[in-house]
Amino acid sequence: xxxxxxxxxxxxxxxxxxxxxxxxxxxxxxxxxxxxxxxxxxxxxxxxxxxxxxxxxxxxxxxxxxxxxxxxxxxxxxxxxxxxxxxxxxxxxxxxxxxxxxxxxxxxxxxxxxxxxxxxxxxxxxxxxxxxxxxxxxxxxxxxxxxxxxxxxxxxxxxxxxxxxxxxxxxxxxxxxxxxxxxxxxxxxxxxxxxxxxxxxxxxxxxxxxxxxxxxxxxxxxxxxxxxxxxxxxxxxxxx
Amino acid sequence: xxxxxxxxxxxxxxxxxxxxxxxxxxxxxxxxxxxxxxxxxxxxxxxxxxxxxxxxxxxxxxxxxxxxxxxxxxxxxxxxxxxxxxxxxxxxxxxxxxxxxxxxxxxxxxxxxxxxxxxxxxxxxxxxxxxxxxxxxxxxxxxxxxxxxxxxxxxxxxxxxxxxxxxxxxxxxxxxxxxxxxxxxxxxxxxxxxxxxxxxxxxxxxxxxxxxxxxxxxxxxxxxxxxxxxxxxxxxxxxxxxxxx
Numbered sequence: 001x002x003x004x005x006x007x008x009x010x011x012x013x014x015x016x017x018x019x020x021x022x023x024x025x026x027x028x029x030x031x032x033x034x035x036x037x038x039x040x041x042x043x044x045x046x047x048x049x050x051x052x053x054x055x056x057x058x059x060x061x062x063x064x065x066x067x068x069x070x071x072x073x074x075x076x077x078x079x080x081x082x083x084x085x086x087x088x089x090x091x092x093x094x095x096x097x098x099x100x101x102x103x104x105x106x107x108x109x110x111x112x113x114x115x116x117x118x119x120x121x122x123x124x125x126x127x128x129x130x131x132x133x134x135x136x137x138x139x140x141x142x143x144x145x146x147x148x149x150x151x152x153x154x155x156x157x158x159x160x161x162x163x164x165x166x167x168x169x170x171x172x173x174x175x176x177x178x179x180x181x182x183x184x185x186x187x188x189x190x191x192x193x194x195x196x197x198x199x200x201x202x203x204x205x206x207x208x209x210x211x212x213x214x215x216x217x218x219x220x221x222x223x224x225x226x227x228x229x230x231x232x233x234x235x236x237x238x239x240x
Numbered sequence: 241x242x243x244x245x246x247x248x249x250x251x252x253x254x255x256x257x258x259x260x261x262x263x264x265x266x267x268x269x270x271x272x273x274x275x276x277x278x279x280x281x282x283x284x285x286x287x288x289x290x291x292x293x294x295x296x297x298x299x300x301x302x303x304x305x306x307x308x309x310x311x312x313x314x315x316x317x318x319x320x321x322x323x324x325x326x327x328x329x330x331x332x333x334x335x336x337x338x339x340x341x342x343x344x345x346x347x348x349x350x351x352x353x354x355x356x357x358x359x360x361x362x363x364x365x366x367x368x369x370x371x372x373x374x375x376x377x378x379x380x381x382x383x384x385x386x387x388x389x390x391x392x393x394x395x396x397x398x399x400x401x402x403x404x405x406x407x408x409x410x411x412x413x414x415x416x417x418x419x420x421x422x423x424x425x426x427x428x429x430x431x432x433x434x435x436x437x438x439x440x441x442x443x444x445x446x447x448x449x450x451x452x453x454x455x456x457x458x459x460x461x462x463x464x465x466x467x468x469x470x471x472x473x474x475x476x477x478x479x480x481x482x483x484x485x
Binding site: 016017052053054055057071073076077079081083085086087088089090091092096099101103104105106128142 | 244245247249251252255260290304317320321324325326327328329330332374430483484485
């Protein structure tokens with residue numbers, strides 16, 4: 001699938017609570033790649049992801065996912081979305097949550113154990129989610145999105161608060177999923193995570209500062225560190 | 241709509257309940273406990289106990305399912321699970337009917353325990369069959385569930401959801417004819433009580449417990465209860481939005 005666009009956003013405007021949150025965004029996300037959506041908190045990352053999943057009311061513009069209008073019925077089994085706050089049932093165990101979402105998606109039972117394995121929750125599978133740590137809850141939430149093996153995975157800050165080893169493992173998992181053809185859009189407010197991405201979308205105040213690969217960004221700004229490159233882009237924008 | 245997803249939802253709601261034994265105990269035992277108190281309170285006036293007790297057996301499930309559903313649904317809304325469900329291939333009806341099946345099952349057990357205590361040790365006597373009382377009780381459980389589902393959209397916090405009980409359930413209990421015959425109410429209250437679904441629930445129960453059968457008027461009451469349940473479910477479905485601002 002590599003090469004084609006999995007997500008296309010054209011002239012997107014979103015207003016929340018009367019204020020413009022996203023202002024005239026246009027970009028594409030390549031299929032079978034890990035695309036990082038980076039920017040400070042409050043810059044509109046979550047709103048943009050909600051628009052791509054199709055749960056956000058948009059003011060203007062067009063969002064297309066896998067050739068279909070975002071949020072359309074046929075996309076629902078093909079797009080996985082993990083919100084920043086873990087959206088799983090806190091009063092059920094990890095396995096009970098997965099069993100429920102697995103039944104809804106109609107997946108094979110083995111997928112449940114595979115998903116538990118992928119997020120490394122084997123030891124906690126029968127514990128009630130509400131009793132787990134924040135990071136474990138986030139992983140339980142991620143596991144439910146992996147169940148249906150969606151073509152597009154939209155992950156809102158999936159690595160926040162995780163220990164470094166687990167974070168590295170998750171990025172390796174994302175890369176493996178992308179090699180298997182899955183398109184991943186992963187948000188983060190930590191620039192060092194940009195290193196793991198094939199493609200970057202840098203956002204600030206509801207606008208896109210850059211959409212390119214980490215190497216292209218380095219070359220253009222002449223900075224080796226990506227956070228410095230990000231800063232250089234902001235300064236450049238303010239000077240111009 | 242899909243039978244698989246509906247059943248998955250019902251199973252999930254029941255599993256959540258099973259994880260909360262204290263709530264199960266309260267749901268199952270509180271109605272019987274309240275009826276026992278009522279029996280004691282009417283010690284000098286057993287006739288009134290007979291009059292009020294029968295319909296009450298069928299009305300408890302309404303108020304309890306109302307609270308349980310409005311809080312469970314509010315949790316779905318506030319913890320983000322509803323948003324996740326809405327992004328999955330799940331029809332709104334799957335969710336609503338799944339809830340309905342789970343709470344109807346709970347309603348059956350609750351009504352069975354309550355009537356076993358009421359018609360057994362408490363010596364409550366009704367003219368009609370106790371099975372008819374239990375059947376009406378389950379219908380009322382579903383009515384309470386659909387009302388709770390709908391009003392949960394108007395609560396932001398669990399505090400508010402709990403306050404809907406005195407605000408929305410109590411007026412219906414006061415005006416349904418259980419405490420004062422509706423003919424003796426002033427005109428405006430009678431009209432108001434005509435518009436409240438619990439009035440019809442009480443009338444149907446009252447017919448079964450005092451006359452022994454529903455009759456044509458009682459069958460009409462049952463149709464109104466079913467209609468109100470479906471209308472509230474439709475209104476509740478309208479509050480489940482796939483896209484939000």
